[in-house]
Amino acid sequence: MRYISTRGGAPALDFRGVTLAGLASDGGLYVPEEWPVLSKDEIAALSGLSYADTAFAICRRFTGDSIPDADLKRLIDEAYASFDHAAVTPLVQLDARHFLLELFHGPTLAFKDVALQFLGLLFEHFLKDAGRHLTIVGATSGDTGSAAIQALAGREHVDVFMLHPEGRVSDVQRRQMTTVMAPNIHNIAISGTFDDAQAMVKRMFGDTDVTSRFEISAVNSINWARLMAQVVYYFYAAVRLGAPHREVAFSVPTGNFGDVFAGYVAARMGLPVARLIVATNINDILHRALSAGDYSAGTVTPTAAPSMDIQVSSNFERLLFDLAGRDGAKLTAMMQAFDASKMLEIPADMRAQAAERFTSYRVDEDEMALTLRWASEMAGNIIDPHTAIGLAAARAADLDPAIPVVTLATAHPAKFRDAVERATGVRPVLPARLSGLFDREESFTSLPGDYAAVRDFVTARATPR
Ligand SMILES: Cc1ncc(COP(=O)(O)O)c(C=O)c1O
């Protein structure tokens, strides 16, 4: 399996290469040269497999010669042993047609653990005998940061510099990052938004003064291995609901477009996905893009679903690449135009193609709160604000009633207990895994939203090549 850049100007790499590289050297994102396809029989054969065995069956389609099967199997088994539910990502039925896919049973209580527990082990596997040291530079709106820190704290071959927007993550999310005292972990609170942090991270990958001295890599969904691991749960859930003999729709609370892009990959691989519902909060660039062709970044408004307070959705580039016929030059021109003006009109033919698979909804704060209440009172389930946005969109979607709709439950409600309590009157209790979180000391550095300040902080502390 070879991987190519969406911008067409970086060398093709194998799985090991893209995992260690993160962003492509031309500023693009790596994607497989071709989507692997599973036959109906191969999908049917996933029925009854454990989560880890499903992950092995799917991931080996992407890893090629980069990792022997026995090693892949061992790393996957180890990654999912840290989850506190035997099904790893259990399905919960809400009513006749709505299901939640609970993705928050890992160590930091959000869907990011599903990929990052595995990615941490992959880094270790690829680096341990190579005499190489990675400098991870990441941006988080709250959940990627804690999952990456948990997965990488104390690891010998990796330093982590994690940028979060100061004051714009929940207190639980911040403490999950800033109370980890391992010497290889560096938390940076920047003034600005997640978009500012992500832009700085991408800029650092293109800064030869940095890349000549340090081997930079990514834990954000920039990194293909993240998305690969997220494809698995679409197969796992759909097969449990009758795939390949029955279609299933998914509703995905969306910000950086990584999670829903993983659903798109599953569909390209042959999974019968009736529809992918892209659910945004009021930071609705993706809804505007998919419904009206308007991919223009407005200002970011803080909401009760802070992890989705994003107006520049990194992985949308991966979808645009496919919609543009995988034409790297065309995509480069589009992305350069967007970078310059923060505006892009999606051509009608590309929108029409996207509409064959995607529907989008924008869910405001009132509708999010109403859905939190509906889940609590009518379905007996306390969910988190991000999940509520997905569920609101799922309930609004106009689909054949025979098709089950799975909403991705992306975070545990206790991570956002103030917002959940405001809407439902119920204050979710922090699970035992996080006991003592509010008794620990915090450590982080506040920096201005200025690239030079962040670069200097990183280069003064990172381990050179
Ligand atoms: C809890 C939660 N839900 C949803 C999302 C949106 O996912 P994505 O950025 O992959 O679209 C995020 C952030 O990634 C998140 O942390």
Ligand SMILES: N[C@@H](CCOP(=O)(O)O)C(=O)O
């Ligand atoms: N919501 C995310 C934002 C980063 O997304 P990623 O999937 O690209 O890592 C977060 O919680 O940090």
